[in-house]
Amino acid sequence: MCDDEQDLPQEWRGTLRSLLDQPSPPSTTDLDQLIRLGRRRLVARRLVAAVGVLAAVAGIGIGAAVTGGLRTGEVGSAVQPTHGASLTTTTSDASLPTDWQKPTGMPTEVPYGTWSPAPGEPLPSGATAMVAPLCKATDDPTFEAAGVEVSPQVRQAVVEAVTLTAPRAEVGQAVSVVGEAGQDGQAAAPEDAPTATATTLVDVTDRDGTGSVSVRAGLTRARPEEAADAQVFVQGNCEPPVRRVLDNGTVLQLYPVRTSGPYQSLTQALRLYTPAGMAYEVAVHNWGSPDLYQAREGVPSKRVSPGRATLPLTERQLAEIGTAVAAVA
């Protein structure tokens, strides 16, 4: 066995030790925020432990009956199945608050065909092949501008909001993914694509596997409601999205679940438009970073596996995350 101390060049010793003294940007973390996150984690752990004990005492039979009752109630209260409540496996209340409304005067689009998984492509474990209507997607230049990055505050708000809204799930760190894999579950752009954008991705893992929440930033010159109107059918959705307008004029627009290739990718997106001209898209996916592959540094990531059968969060949870982003956007 070699002696690693002797292998270290003498001139590197001081340099390596000085790495901790280099200039750094100011920290964005404060103690209160950290303790808040810590308490949530503690509460979540205690809840899980308490539920485990209760389940053991009550017995499997009673537990199953109670769970079945709750689930039946939830599905019955979902306001709009087309907005995805039945495509998730979360046990929280999936319905949206009443201040989310369809914009008035928006017709339903007529499908030009249907989508179904490509023959031979594997489906997520436990999923059955779906057939979904296809409608024409309108042009979308909002997120094409180079150099519009998701700020650390927004990244942090997303991680915090996911942790808060899904306390039983394991929430990953916010990381950046280059390329189209961060959007729509689509295959990657060509490797030399000049407009490959960075999308922030947060893995969300529960008993059904790993999904994710992504967020990307863009610019819009239109006022929030005009921008939202122009992008009502931007996702290729046939049903119009639902919308909520905040007191400061920020518009949040929540789209129906979209089914697309590769594999059987599910995505539910929420876009928000601020009066300052910023736009964000927060989306929930049925795949996460384990389903991505990057051949080498600087080229877009590609999807390499189908992910899970369902979305990891409900539209209500997505709405809560979008509202948290709006608070710091």
Added chain:
Amino acid sequence: MARHDDFADFFAARFDTARRTAYTLCGNWADAEEIAQHAFVRMYTRWAKVRRDTADAYLRTVLTRVFLDGKRRNRQREVIQAEPPEQAVQPETAATEDRDALLAALHQVPAKQRAALVLRFVHDLSVEQTAEALGCSVGTVKSQTARGLRTLREAYRRQAVELSVTKTPECA
């Protein structure tokens, strides 16, 4: 309340160093902030059981594992990065050039070997302390360190060549 105050003192004294260590490991300030945050959140949830005299060692262990867990989870895709815009500007000196080149070379070393190098030579830990932080044997630390140093040396050589190529037109 004493528990809270204790943790507050620990946070005030150690967060910046934790963030800098995380930056040395991952090479990106935004990710470094997240890694340090995750580590402190985990510390907070176990604070009642953490002995004060071993809190630093425990923090190093948690921080390194948060970094390695993140790498494992994301090994199949890129973790960006363009330089963060808020990066502090530093004067160009031979020392900072050396440091930057060495740091860039360090980030080309595989994650676990990099963690071993950082703990051994940036934090100046013994092989035994490094093994404890990484949760592996002393032999594994030695072999990871040796391999890491080899990779670091090769990467540094490449950096030096690139630097000299970049500088040639200015010297001509």
